[in-house]
Amino acid sequence: MKIVIIGNGISGATAARWLRKLGDHEITMISAESDYFYSRTALMYIYMGHMRLKETQPYENWFWEKNRINLLRAWVSGVDFDNKKIKLRQAVKTGASHPAPPPELEYDKLIIATGSATNKFGWPGQDLNGAAGLYTLQDLQTMNDYSKGLKRAVIVGGGLIGIEMAEMFHSRNIPVTFLVREKSYWNNVLPKEESEMINRCILNNHIDLRLGTELKEIVDDGNGQASAVITNTGERINCGFVGLTAGVHPNINFLRESELEIGRGIKVNEYLETNIPDVYAIGDCAEQMNPIPGRRGVEAIWYTGRMMGENVAYNIYNKKIKYNPGIWFNSAKFFDIEYQVYGNVQAHPPENHESLYWEHSDGDKSIRIIFDKKNKEVLGFNLMGIRYRHEVCEKWLAEKTNIETVLQELGLANFDPEFFDEYDFELIKLYNQKTGSNLQLKKKRGLDSVISFLKR
Numbered sequence: 481m482k483i484v485i486i487g488n489g490i491s492g493a494t495a496a497r498w499l500r501k502l503g504d505h506e507i508t509m510i511s512a513e514s515d516y517f518y519s520r521t522a523l524m525y526i527y528m529g530h531m532r533l534k535e536t537q538p539y540e541n542w543f544w545e546k547n548r549i550n551l552l553r554a555w556v557s558g559v560d561f562d563n564k565k566i567k568l569r570q571a572v573k574t575g576a577s578h579p580a581p582p583p584e585l586e587y588d589k590l591i592i593a594t595g596s597a598t599n600k601f602g603w604p605g606q607d608l609n610g611a612a613g614l615y616t617l618q619d620l621q622t623m624n625d626y627s628k629g630l631k632r633a634v635i636v637g638g639g640l641i642g643i644e645m646a647e648m649f650h651s652r653n654i655p656v657t658f659l660v661r662e663k664s665y666w667n668n669v670l671p672k673e674e675s676e677m678i679n680r681c682i683l684n685n686h687i688d689l690r691l692g693t694e695l696k697e698i699v700d701d702g703n704g705q706a707s708a709v710i711t712n713t714g715e716r717i718n719c720g721f722v723g724l725t726a727g728v729h730p731n732i733n734f735l736r737e738s739e740l741e742i743g744r745g746i747k748v749n750e751y752l753e754t755n756i757p758d759v760y761a762i763g764d765c766a767e768q769m770n771p772i773p774g775r776r777g778v779e780a781i782w783y784t785g786r787m788m789g790e791n792v793a794y795n796i797y798n799k800k801i802k803y804n805p806g807i808w809f810n811s812a813k814f815f816d817i818e819y820q821v822y823g824n825v826q827a828h829p830p831e832n833h834e835s836l837y838w839e840h841s842d843g844d845k846s847i848r849i850i851f852d853k854k855n856k857e858v859l860g861f862n863l864m865g866i867r868y869r870h871e872v873c874e875k876w877l878a879e880k881t882n883i884e885t886v887l888q889e890l891g892l893a894n895f896d897p898e899f900f901d902e903y904d905f906e907l908i909k910l911y912n913q914k915t916g917s918n919l920q921l922k923k924k925r926g927l928d929s930v931i932s933f934l935k936r
């Protein structure tokens with residue numbers, strides 16, 4: 481059996497590894513972007529000089545050959561689903577070292593794992609030189625090329641990639657103007673206080689943050705080069721680079737005209753099967769037809785791509801397992817502030833959500849615990865500048881633990897009880913004040929307590 485995977489990101493690479501672990505069929509993994517799987521989440525660290533590309537590759541180059549996973553550097557221009565053939569073209573910018581791929585490749589089973597692409601909303605000038613997103617290695621190269629002698633970058637779109645881009649330019653002392661359409665940074669995801677904390681953090685890092693400001697047009701210098709932006713207030717901001725970071729969408733345009741069922745992404749059932757037999761979709765490009773309650777159809781995040789990669793391998797070998805992403809988790813870094821979220825934390829919470837929020841007087845650390853107003857079940861954790869143990873939070877959420885139990889046992893979630901104990905005390909004090917309770921922090925901490933809690 482010939483199994484072909486389009487895409488060598490986290491989802492495609494994980495699928496390839498599991499397919500090899502579970503069976504002995506022929507596996508080919510195609511990528512237009514890179515010879516080897518690398519960690520996309522580490523792109524910023526390459527730019528900032530903390531890592532080289534090689535150090536972002538989780539597997540040594542020999543790993544793929546040793547595991548008989550064929551790697552093919554090529555661009556897939558379409559798929560003939562009736563005849564089970566993939567149409568190939570030479571990938572752009574691959575360099576002379578890459579021989580032209582065969583025009584077609586046959587498959588018995590096909591996994592589509594083509595990830596996301598940068599959103600462009602039809603802004604005038606969006607395709608000028610010097611206007612680019614941050615998604616691929618080629619984007620990184622573009623950013624790097626433009627950084628030399630750059631007087632100002634304007635970044636459009638206040639999400640996770642936008643703030644990374646701001647930090648990247650800032651690390652090279654390049655002035656940045658950051659246009660954020662919303663009234664506060666990422667306030668469609670972050671609750672008000674956390675969003676305001678990040679506004680302050682952006683400003684403290686000398687980024688020219690423009691809230692409530694949208695891009696209207698990118699100005700051509702007459703030679704096809706971005707030279708300024710015009711905002712919705714009519715202001716002109718001169719710049720040599722425009723970062724387009726207003727979100728991403730599933731990278732599936734090359735399949736739009738096919739019989740594949742497509743919504744926002746490629747529609748898949750809980751077995752990651754598409755409407756076409758023997759064709760699967762995983763990772764950012766897949767859209768769950770029936771997402772589990774509280775989850776989105778398309779989730780463009782790392783760990784769900786990895787889970788789907790493993791899942792699809794089992795499904796292809798008929799050891800069918802339903803895809804279940806479990807409890808929502810995400811993490812990021814906003815300059816120096818680490819962010820973690822577990823479970824259901826909403827910017828605009830529904831009626832039944834009660835929130836216990838504590839913020840450090842420094843204004844750069846906070847803990848928010850969400851619980852159900854009526855039954856006091858804990859529903860979510862939102863942490864800024866403080867880290868909690870993933871497995872502990874996950875267990876509390878999975879077991880619908882009572883907020884009062886969680887508060888008294890917070891020591892179990894702490895990585896650094898010596899340092900964080902004081903924060904837990906303040907959080908409990910806050911809860912006691914709000915509710916008239918008299919809860920006390922239990923002295924449960926240290927690895928032994930954590931291990932026995934997790935086994936419980």
Ligand SMILES: Cc1cc2nc3c(=O)[nH]c(=O)nc-3n(C[C@H](O)[C@H](O)[C@H](O)COP(=O)(O)OP(=O)(O)OC[C@H]3O[C@@H](n4cnc5c(N)ncnc54)[C@H](O)[C@@H]3O)c2cc1C
Pocket residue numbers: 486487488489490491492510511512513514520521522523524554555556557593594595596614615616641644731734762763764765779780781782783785811812
């Ligand atoms: C800058 C940045 C920072 C991020 N940080 C985080 C983070 O902190 N945490 C987190 O959870 N997520 C983060 N993400 C998101 C995360 O990286 C993605 O969710 C994940 O990489 C998606 O994996 P994937 O395997 O679905 O697709 P991708 O990683 O996008 O891989 C898709 C592959 O398919 C190939 N491909 C696409 N179309 C074709 C074609 N037609 N022909 C041939 N090859 C093709 C591409 O070349 C690419 O190599 C970040 C993303 C970016 C861009």
